[in-house]
Amino acid sequence: MTVEIPRPPLKGKKALVVGIANENSIAYGCAKAFRELEADVAITYLNEKSKQYVEPLAKALDAPIIMPLNVSKPGELEAVFDAITKQWGKLDILVHSIAFAPMQDLQGGLLNCSAEGFAQAMDISCHSFIRMAKLAAPLMTEGGSMFAMSYHGATEVAPNYNVMGPVKAALESACRYLAYELGPQGVRVHAISPGPLKTRAASGLKDFDLLLNEAAQRAPLGELVDIMDIGFTCAFLATPYARRLTGNTVYVDGGVNIMA
Template sequence: MLDLSGKTALVTGIANDRSIAWGIAQQLHQAGAKLGVTYLPDDRDRGKNKVTKLTADLSPSFVLPCDVQDDAQIDAMYAEIGKAWEKIDILVHCLAFAKKDELSGDFSNTSRDGFKLALDVSAFSLIRLCQGAKPMMTDGGSVITLTYIGGVKVVPNYNIMGIAKAALEMNVRYLAQEMGTQNVRVNGISAGPIRTLASSAVGDIHKMLHHFEEVAPLKRLVTQQEVGNIAAFLGSDLATAITGQIIYADCGYEIMGA
């Protein structure tokens, strides 16, 4: 079993118990990591209450608001983290968003504002979170993000999110080169489609899931726990020579021609 005892892990992007981020948080906790989690704030504290209740059994050191479109909020988050932890060992970035009406139909109908929003939340946020985490990653560490095959190949209806994931994957490489000087590794996990709240916004998602199960060599969908296992591995000392990589966790779908 992987041993992450003594390591701290900041996990972003938990929305509910179907989130890939939730699967990652569970596996990091099982491996012994000390967790801190964030939530997307709202006027009624629904996000805070939901994430606090969901993660209670994982005993996180903190549950903090983090709207990655707000630089002041990101700075405040890291200031609070600094009060709880001396360092960050693992940063998990599970953040992506696009307008639902731009995740179906013709890609050329993407709006300027929709393009900016998707790239800001889904790609730039990794850069900004790494900028804030760098001063606290004093003992090396691991940054892990989530991507999808739609960033390298055309997936019907994925549209603007495909562009955002392509940008995210290049962010991984540039950040790996930069942060490697302080022994911080940066990698992405390209997970196969999973039935989550986020994926439900993609047009014809059920057809996509069925096609995936038919084509993938393992003839099934990947699970949150399986993605979490890979994240735990990437955060561990077993992966100290791996950086700047996109690791496919998709039951082999990526190797197929259809």
């Protein structure tokens, strides 16, 4: 079967990117990559404090939709999808790049993680992706792609990753089950597992600089990845070139995950 692929391959596609905090965010790398392939992007920001950092980035991306989104606040997620429905009437790409755990639960080890902290980490970091997928799927009338950001600590023990390890494991499993459920309508779902990056989210991890140095030393390619490496991987997976790929956990880490 011959598939007609537009040039650039995402021209005219509509993408929602959730999780930009500043210019160092993985989500920003994704949005930039989509724009380079001429997709239109909708951007969200967490709150008024982060708005000042995200607004200039949205302007640089010519984003026609920029809205607040705290997935813990009732109604905000639905408002974003209402705006997308009203302005675009469809959606082709969804990027979920948000995670959170209370600092005391994140840094105190898994044994000391409170039930409340575990539940909050699971809700924001994992279940919110399922909620987004449920709202996005009806808009993906011509198929589409969904991405959630994971980490190697989901499958191997990463010292100091603590509660986020089990939470990211649940997220990767959710991606596989969503790939199965949404496959019949042509929607593909992937977990993306980047190598360590200096992002605001990573700053909450204890001894993160040691993790960065170790990753650079162990990577077969001999260097760390950057946000555009993750962005262009997602962009490729969103194109028709990857039309038979779904349900994967895709490592973008310079090969660190293959090392014993």
